[in-house]
Amino acid sequence: MATQLFEGKEHASLYQKYRLPPPDEVQKLILSYLEEKKQKPFSLAVDIGCGTGQSTRALSSHFEKIVGTDISKAQIEEAKRASCASNISYCVSPAEELPFEDSSVDLITAAAAAHWFNIKKFLKEADRILKPSGCMALYSYHAYMEVHYKNCADKLTAIFTEFYDSLSKYASKNTEIVHSEYEAIFNAIPYPDKKRITKMVHKFQMPVGDLMGLFKSFSMFQTFLQIDPDAAKKLIENTEQRFLEVMGVSSNETIVEVWAKHFCVLARKSS
Numbered sequence: 001m002a003t004q005l006f007e008g009k010e011h012a013s014l015y016q017k018y019r020l021p022p023p024d025e026v027q028k029l030i031l032s033y034l035e036e037k038k039q040k041p042f043s044l045a046v047d048i049g050c051g052t053g054q055s056t057r058a059l060s061s062h063f064e065k066i067v068g069t070d071i072s073k074a075q076i077e078e079a080k081r082a083s084c085a086s087n088i089s090y091c092v093s094p095a096e097e098l099p100f101e102d103s104s105v106d107l108i109t110a111a112a113a114a115h116w117f118n119i120k121k122f123l124k125e126a127d128r129i130l131k132p133s134g135c136m137a138l139y140s141y142h143a144y145m146e147v148h149y150k151n152c153a154d155k156l157t158a159i160f161t162e163f164y165d166s167l168s169k170y171a172s173k174n175t176e177i178v179h180s181e182y183e184a185i186f187n188a189i190p191y192p193d194k195k196r197i198t199k200m201v202h203k204f205q206m207p208v209g210d211l212m213g214l215f216k217s218f219s220m221f222q223t224f225l226q227i228d229p230d231a232a233k234k235l236i237e238n239t240e241q242r243f244l245e246v247m248g249v250s251s252n253e254t255i256v257e258v259w260a261k262h263f264c265v266l267a268r269k270s271s
Contacts, residue, residue: 021054022111023202026262030137031062034107037268038133042106048095049113053079060085069093096121100129107135114138115177119188133271138185139264140178146259155246163239170220181263194267202260209252212240
């Protein structure tokens with residue numbers, strides 16, 4: 001992985017607590033593609049840039065063995081502390097230098113991570129470890145989200161947009177790849193059998209306090225926090241207070257519904 005923004009233990013803890021597993025729709029899309037393109041059994045899946053393991057654990061019932069890799073030792077330590085199936089393991093490794101034998105992997109996944117990779121080197125390494133007809137699934141979501149609660153969705157979403165825009169100067173250029181829904185990554189994949197799926201909307205519910213935790217896990221918020229801790233903390237506190245005022249409630253345990261747009265790039269290595 002060419003970029004290292006998720007090294008801190010506190011950031012890793014936020015990931016473990018507030019980041020969500022992949023939506024069922026995305027998981028079904030990936031597994032359906034794999035089953036269509038490659039015969040069972042599926043022995044090994046590798047989840048690259050796995051963070052604290054939410055996306056890795058989602059694969060546990062479909063493969064004999066799943067390995068989550070991440071360049072961040074802190075993220076891997078959090079992943080190992082989480083309860084998981086016996087067929088899951090984790091290791092510290094960059095996306096561009098993976099500790100797997102040639103032609104040994106059935107499926108490579110990367111959840112909200114591929115935009116941090118050196119894509120040219122990663123794709124070369126992915127091609128090395130994938131089995132013939134092995135598949136790759138690279139997916140993420142837009143950080144711009146809609147927030148819904150009763151009849152005040154427009155106001156809540158406007159507050160979130162203002163919060164997000166205020167952090168834009170701390171964003172990495174890598175996030176531009178996300179805004180384009182991985183178009184550049186899709187174009188860089190050398191396999192002729194590939195497709196890109198966009199406009200999948202995932203709706204999930206969480207307390208306002210947890211939503212603030214999710215916001216704090218954003219890489220650009222963490223950059224802001226390092227530069228000006230007091231201002232970053234004040235921004236989160238003010239955003240939460242504005243949410244509660246618009247909603248007409250006092251508890252940050254009040255549940256809101258969040259809508260996030262997901263997209264996915266799927267590709268199959270030639271047989």
